[in-house]
Amino acid sequence: MTASAVATKPAATNRGMALPSARRLLLWTGLAVLIAWVLVPIYLVALGAFGGRLGVFRWPKSIWPSDLSFAAMSQFLAIEGVFNALVNSLIAAGLTVVFSIALGAPAGYALARYSFRGQNAYRLLVLLTRAFPLAILALPLTVSFIRLGLYDTPFGVSLIHTVLALPFAALVTQSLFMGIPREYEEAAWVFGCTRFQAFVKVILPLALPGLAATAIFAFVISWNEVFAASILTVRERTLTAYLLRILAESPLHYRFAGGFILIIPSVLFIFAVRRYLFAVWGIASK
Amino acid sequence: MPARPSWIPYALIAPSVVFLAALFLVPLVQTIWLSVSAGDGLSLENYRRMAGDLNFALAVKNTFLLTLVVVPLQVVLALGMATMVTKLDKGRDLVLWVLTIPLGISDLAAGLAWLALLQNTGYLNSALYALGLIQGPTGWLSQETPVALFFAIVLAELWRATAIVLVILIAGLQLIPKEFAEAAEIFGAKPWTRFTRITLPLLKPSLQSALILRTVLAFEVFAVVYALGGRNFPVLAGEAYVWQNDNQNYGVAAAYAVLIMAISLAATAVYLRVLRTRPEQLP
Numbered sequence: 001m002t003a004s005a006v007a008t009k010p011a012a013t014n015r016g017m018a019l020p021s022a023r024r025l026l027l028w029t030g031l032a033v034l035i036a037w038v039l040v041p042i043y044l045v046a047l048g049a050f051g052g053r054l055g056v057f058r059w060p061k062s063i064w065p066s067d068l069s070f071a072a073m074s075q076f077l078a079i080e081g082v083f084n085a086l087v088n089s090l091i092a093a094g095l096t097v098v099f100s101i102a103l104g105a106p107a108g109y110a111l112a113r114y115s116f117r118g119q120n121a122y123r124l125l126v127l128l129t130r131a132f133p134l135a136i137l138a139l140p141l142t143v144s145f146i147r148l149g150l151y152d153t154p155f156g157v158s159l160i161h162t163v164l165a166l167p168f169a170a171l172v173t174q175s176l177f178m179g180i181p182r183e184y185e186e187a188a189w190v191f192g193c194t195r196f197q198a199f200v201k202v203i204l205p206l207a208l209p210g211l212a213a214t215a216i217f218a219f220v221i222s223w224n225e226v227f228a229a230s231i232l233t234v235r236e237r238t239l240t241a242y243l244l245r246i247l248a249e250s251p252l253h254y255r256f257a258g259g260f261i262l263i264i265p266s267v268l269f270i271f272a273v274r275r276y277l278f279a280v281w282g283i284a285s286k
Numbered sequence: 287m288p289a290r291p292s293w294i295p296y297a298l299i300a301p302s303v304v305f306l307a308a309l310f311l312v313p314l315v316q317t318i319w320l321s322v323s324a325g326d327g328l329s330l331e332n333y334r335r336m337a338g339d340l341n342f343a344l345a346v347k348n349t350f351l352l353t354l355v356v357v358p359l360q361v362v363l364a365l366g367m368a369t370m371v372t373k374l375d376k377g378r379d380l381v382l383w384v385l386t387i388p389l390g391i392s393d394l395a396a397g398l399a400w401l402a403l404l405q406n407t408g409y410l411n412s413a414l415y416a417l418g419l420i421q422g423p424t425g426w427l428s429q430e431t432p433v434a435l436f437f438a439i440v441l442a443e444l445w446r447a448t449a450i451v452l453v454i455l456i457a458g459l460q461l462i463p464k465e466f467a468e469a470a471e472i473f474g475a476k477p478w479t480r481f482t483r484i485t486l487p488l489l490k491p492s493l494q495s496a497l498i499l500r501t502v503l504a505f506e507v508f509a510v511v512y513a514l515g516g517r518n519f520p521v522l523a524g525e526a527y528v529w530q531n532d533n534q535n536y537g538v539a540a541a542y543a544v545l546i547m548a549i550s551l552a553a554t555a556v557y558l559r560v561l562r563t564r565p566e567q568l569p
Contacts, residue, residue: 027370027373027374030366030370031370031371031374031381034367034370034385035381035384035385037445038384038385038387038388038445039384039387040403041396041399041400041402041403041445042387042399044399044402044403044409045395045398045399045402047402048402056405056407057407058407059407059412059415059422059423060411060412060415060416061407061408061409061412062412063409099305102301103301103302103305104302106298106299106301106302107298107299107301107302109298110294110295110296110298110299111299113295114292114294114295116292116295116296118296119295122299122303125303125306126306129306129310130498130499130502131498131502131550131551131554132310132314132502132547132550132551133502133503133505133506133523133543133546133547133550134310135506135523136317136506136523136526136543136546136547137309137310137313137314137317137543138313139313139317139320139526139530139536139539139540139543140313140316140317140319140320140536140540141309141313142530142536143536144313144316159309160309162305162309163305163306163309163310166302166305166306167306170302195294220390223392224390224391224392224393224394224395225392226392226393226394226508226509227506227508227509227523227527230527230531231527231530231531240392240394240509243394243398244394244509244512247512247513247516248516252401252405255398255401255513256398256401256402258398259394259395259397259398259399259401259402259513260395262391262392262394262395262398263391263392263395263399265390266387266389266390266391266392266395267387267390267391269390270383270386270387270389270390271383274379274382274383274386277382277386277389277453278453278456278457278460
């Protein structure tokens with residue numbers, strides 16, 4: 001599927017000079033293939049999730065839905081540990097959002113509004129995190145977390161997830177605050193606001209949509225992370241850690257149900273932040 | 287920007303500096319320390335055990351092979367997608383939304399989605415059966431079919447992680463002034479020439495960051511592989527996980543981690559050098 005999509009592209013542009021309508025047709029054919037390429041696996045895992053035990057072993061399979069039911073999904077959610085894992089995932093992701101905004105946004109504001117010594121060193125520290133496989137850093141944290149009582153808690157997991165999300169939050173909020181003119185803030189100072197009041201009353205409302213997008217990214221980063229979450233938990237597993245642990249022994253339809261639950265928030269979130277996606281990655285990739 | 291130095295910016299960055307120091311720099315040093323300490327003193331014992339492990343050579347080979355196949359394909363595919371999307375005017379946002387959905391999908395979930403397609407009684411086999419190519423349910427993801435398993439993992443990785451390259455490249459394409467291509471067109475440059483002589487060179491900074499990001503992530507590939515093939519296809523991060531969780535040997539796990547970090551850093555250094563952009567080359 002992918003190979004054909006790539007191969008048609010140069011042909012499309014060449015022939016397009018002579019035949020604009022044929023070129024449009026090729027373009028849309030290629031895009032239709034790509035859209036199917038993205039959506040079909042999601043659709044099929046959804047069929048698997050709602051098809052239950054029988055659906056998994058039906059042979060040969062039809063791509064059309066037949067006897068789907070929520071029973072399969074509710075059975076999965078009723079398994080001991082699944083619901084708990086879901087809650088743990090939500091707690092860890094929620095805490096990651098709070099930490100990465102609370103730590104990242106002030107740093108982003110400082111980078112946007114002030115020039116100070118050590119600015120470049122700070123930027124380097126943030127960018128350096130990208131050259132390291134961060135999840136791997138969870139290995140030694142096992143020992144320290146056991147000592148601190150953070151091992152096997154969603155709070156501990158959220159700390160390492162914040163390391164993943166924080167650099168991202170700092171860089172995104174930096175550009176966010178740079179987009180809000182300084183003069184607004186200065187005007188508020190003239191009218192007698194303190195720096196803090198000016199920030200809360202003038203800047204924050206303007207920055208809110210961008211901050212929300214940053215928060216959603218942090219949530220998704222934590223929700224999806226597998227390696228560190230699996231290493232730092234035993235009983236209080238997050239959903240990804242739980243699914244990874246049961247991979248070998250659980251029946252296929254449970255795995256698909258788990259995969260489907262993991263995918264759903266991602267799809268909705270990407271929809272919610274689609275306006276910010278390119279702005280965010282344009283900056284974050286500098 | 288205020289001219290006189292102030293304590294405010296330092297107060298603002300301090301919490302994040304402390305946090306990153308505690309949870310990034312300290313674990314980084316600890317991992318290295320853990321990997322070179324055995325018993326009382328310094329030794330390379332952990333590395334010897336790592337290299338002596340049955341799965342080690344296979345894990346190195348698999349991880350490199352996967353990265354070398356997946357990352358270039360992703361860049362080509364994302365360039366193709368980006369070129370197609372930028373030609374659109376109607377429906378552009380909707381198409382982009384669909385194409386970027388995998389960006390938010392966990393590698394574990396991606397592996398499970400492709401498992402639904404590729405398992406023994408899955409949809410691929412059903413399609414092959416309908417075409418008369420196979421007699422009945424066939425396994426593709428076992429130890430007996432390493433090549434098929436490899437391609438399954440490549441497909442899942444392409445599906446999941448091409449979106450991030452696409453987003454970075456589109457963000458980069460938006461920075462290139464339209465006038466350059468228009469000028470080239472007036473001078474008679476064909477679309478392919480315009481692409482290779484104008485778009486690609488100006489896209490170099492974006493390509494560089496996309497490649498760094500993807501390569502670092504590709505070397506820690508783990509959950510996709512586990513979801514599809516279990517331990518049938520050893521990779522470096524998977525071995526680190528097994529040594530840490532199943533064998534409870536933190537030293538060898540740390541040695542694997544250091545190896546992954548060293549490879550990632552080396553790859554980053556290569557990209558920074560090969561794809562460096564002089565300031566005057568920026569659009």
